[in-house]
Amino acid sequence: MEIYYESAYIKEFDAIVISCKERKDGKYDVILDRTAFFPEQGGQSSDIGTIVDENGAEHNVTHVSIKNESLADSCENLEETLNESIAVIRHVVDTPLTEGENVHGVIDWAHRFSNMQQHTGEHIFSGIVASEYSYDNVGFHLSDTEVTMDYNGLLTSENIRDIELKVNRAIWENVPVICEFPDEQTLRSLNYRSKKELSGDVRIVTVKGYDVCACCAPHVEHTGEIGILKVTGLQNYKGGVRVNILCGKRALEYITSQQQIVDELSRQFTTSFDNIISSVKKLSSENADLKGELSATKEKLIEYELKEIPSDKENVILVKDESTDGNSMRKIVNLLSQSHDGFCGVFAGTDEKGYKFVFSSGQKKKDLNEVIKVLRENFGAKGGGNAQMIQGSLSAIEISDVLEKIEEL
């Protein structure tokens, strides 16, 4: 029996252990005769908490699931014949309980209340999206780390800011949230949101003036309890959009973490909050200019260095430090191959960390397939190329051994 339907505010309850079975992961699946633990369903992660046994020992509830099945299958020790399909709620508990004993369940209320805040916030948001844009909420995910909704239509950042403000107005108005199972006739007359066709008892959650939606989850009683709703992300997703939101304490924590980043940036740039963006842009442009200057200087340096090498030297293979980038390496081998006959190559790196390499065949167009073969077979090199150009990498190695081997070719 699901006590969470009686009230979302039942934090503790008494129950009897109907069954307790060891799981493959060493934990235990516990079925109670009644529970206030909301199981994972409809995109929302489950409640967590503890079950206190008759001796006062606490057993951690780490997950709760619900599955339609024959109760007789899971509880052989029940006298009654229960062959019809019934929703079975299993509590994953880290230590075993005794079948038949009286226990006391305690829900992690901070965790549950946060889920209630996020979920009611989502309903108001989706209700406004439905009434103003006629988009459906086609996906919902509420976990300990994120809350996302998927809508089957596009929303711009301006739309999102407008909806966010309207949701927060609904929060400030502190309107009632009513969860009920209407009779069939009332249900037929209601215009409510639902992800699928429903039959039998349908639970309807109404946020007065904002939304009517079929939903099985616990909700806050008044919208003011949500505290605040903040949209934290918007992206195009499957032809529509995915929106990230945070409500209540989670929203406050998010805003605090963003503020800490801004404060730290203010300190780093020794500037005020509203000058941070221009300071970052200035720094980034200065950095790009410096990189350009550095690269031009490096190229000049390379040209001087290469001029020192006698042009009658056939194979020229240089070893540079790990700061030499791919562009510089290609530049070196191109220049070398214009004035030398043999293999022209460069290794960049260290013996400890390994090397990147680029080779170009010189004026005599010596076949570099020979070199890559030696590098692969003798030194486990990764990479490839063709007769005129090869490139790749070597893991930690004595580079002098490599140079010796190539000289033998």
Ligand SMILES: [Zn+2]
């Ligand atoms: Zn819902």
